Amino acid sequence: MNSFGRLFRINIFGESHGPSVGIIIDGCPAGLALNEDDFVTDIERRKGGMQKGTTPRKEDDKPIFLSGIFNGKTTGAPLTIVFENKNTRSSDYEKGREVPRPGHADFVANKKFGGFEDFRGGGHFSGRLTVCLVAAGVVAKKILQGINITSTITEIGGEKNIEAGLQKAIDAKDSVGGIVECKVTGLPIGLGEPFFDSVESVLAHAVFSIPAIKGIEFGAGFAAAKMFGSVHNDAIVDATGKTATNYAGGIVGGISNGNELVFRVVVKPTSSTPLEQESWNWQTQQVEKFSIKGRHDLCIALRVPPVLEAVTAMVLADFFLLEQKTKRLL
Ligand SMILES: Cc1cc2nc3c(=O)[nH]c(=O)nc-3n(C[C@H](O)[C@H](O)[C@H](O)COP(=O)(O)O)c2cc1C
Numbered sequence: 001m002n003s004f005g006r007l008f009r010i011n012i013f014g015e016s017h018g019p020s021v022g023i024i025i026d027g028c029p030a031g032l033a034l035n036e037d038d039f040v041t042d043i044e045r046r047k048g049g050m051q052k053g054t055t056p057r058k059e060d061d062k063p064i065f066l067s068g069i070f071n072g073k074t075t076g077a078p079l080t081i082v083f084e085n086k087n088t089r090s091s092d093y094e095k096g097r098e099v100p101r102p103g104h105a106d107f108v109a110n111k112k113f114g115g116f117e118d119f120r121g122g123g124h125f126s127g128r129l130t131v132c133l134v135a136a137g138v139v140a141k142k143i144l145q146g147i148n149i150t151s152t153i154t155e156i157g158g159e160k161n162i163e164a165g166l167q168k169a170i171d172a173k174d175s176v177g178g179i180v181e182c183k184v185t186g187l188p189i190g191l192g193e194p195f196f197d198s199v200e201s202v203l204a205h206a207v208f209s210i211p212a213i214k215g216i217e218f219g220a221g222f223a224a225a226k227m228f229g230s231v232h233n234d235a236i237v238d239a240t241g242k243t244a245t246n247y248a249g250g251i252v253g254g255i256s257n258g259n260e261l262v263f264r265v266v267v268k269p270t271s272s273t274p275l276e277q278e279s280w281n282w283q284t285q286q287v288e289k290f291s292i293k294g295r296h297d298l299c300i301a302l303r304v305p306p307v308l309e310a311v312t313a314m315v316l317a318d319f320f321l322l323e324q325k326t327k328r329l330l
């Protein structure tokens with residue numbers, strides 16, 4: 001589905017080569033001061049064409065507000081923001097239509113939607129739609145006063161040195177993946193709604209909606225499997241619940257424990273690699289060699305940090321609103 005969240009509920013729409021992509025945020029509290037300048041920093045951080053290893057497709061990514069803002073403040077009605085697509089080059093995709101790209105959604109989208117899907121630029125499956133998530137994050141962060149969310153790339157192409165990892169891809173004329181870490185400070189104890197809406201569950205749900213994300217781990221994550229319980233347990237050192245270590249990553253029992261929330265995600269190597277590949281050709285009904293000519297990110301992970309922060313903000317804002325609502329009912 002294209003909607004997510006319970007009280008802070010988003011709906012995203014659009015295709016990479018359609019007129020625009022956009023977002024409707026329902027349940028956004030009234031009275032938040034919001035203008036175009038608020039979006040600049042995060043939108044610029046996500047932009048393609050700005051740094052080595054990212055798509056040369058440059059869009060101005062100017063937010064256009066269609067509803068939900070009046071006199072510079074949110075009204076409480078659905079907030080609709082769109083971003084125009086002005087720099088499309090659909091001919092790249094029309095030429096390659098007969099060969100579904102391995103690793104991209106071309107084949108499955110065709111089977112699921114019977115050939116009616118907009119395949120240009122990956123259509124609705126494109127990373128282009130993550131500009132909408134970033135916009136939601138900007139609004140969500142306004143609800144999260146005193147909470148700080150930061151994401152950093154910790155690994156590219158298996159290298160801790162990001163430049164070296166990227167150079168590996170450039171030298172091999174291939175794409176690479178990476179790991180991005182997200183940390184949140186200032187969270188209170190008590191966010192999360194177990195059983196099924198634990199903080200891990202909802203964050204993972206939202207994070208896996210970001211195209212190209214293939215894994216997530218919280219705190220010590222997979223390394224916990226090799227640890228003793230006495231080591232993995234985070235000793236509580238004061239009445240606020242502060243812990244000496246943070247192997248849990250700030251979540252216990254699906255509920256935030258007041259320590260730093262820490263998780264990492266795996267970003268796969270871009271499927272649209274410049275290297276020659278093989279795939280099934282729908283026309284010739286044979287496996288054929290082909291190479292992709294479009295404008296692609298050599299390393300998607302380079303563009304993920306602001307998207308990850310945004311999705312985290314969106315999820316946490318929803319938990320906050322839910323928590324307040326629960327409290328009001330008591
Ligand atoms: C910010 C961002 C940019 C992306 N850029 C590209 C790209 O240039 N080329 C590409 O093939 N995939 C790109 N992707 C990933 C594809 O959209 C994704 O692999 C595809 O939709 C299939 O989904 P999956 O990888 O989650 O299975 C990007 C993803 C994100 C989040």
Ligand SMILES: C=C(O[C@@H]1CC(C(=O)O)=C[C@@H](OP(=O)(O)O)[C@H]1O)C(=O)O
Nearest residue numbers: 016055057121122126127128294295296
């Ligand atoms: C446009 C963006 O990224 C696009 C994400 C994408 C994909 O397959 O996900 C493929 C490329 O699209 P195109 O071939 O149309 O240039 C990227 O440029 C963006 O992030 O704003």
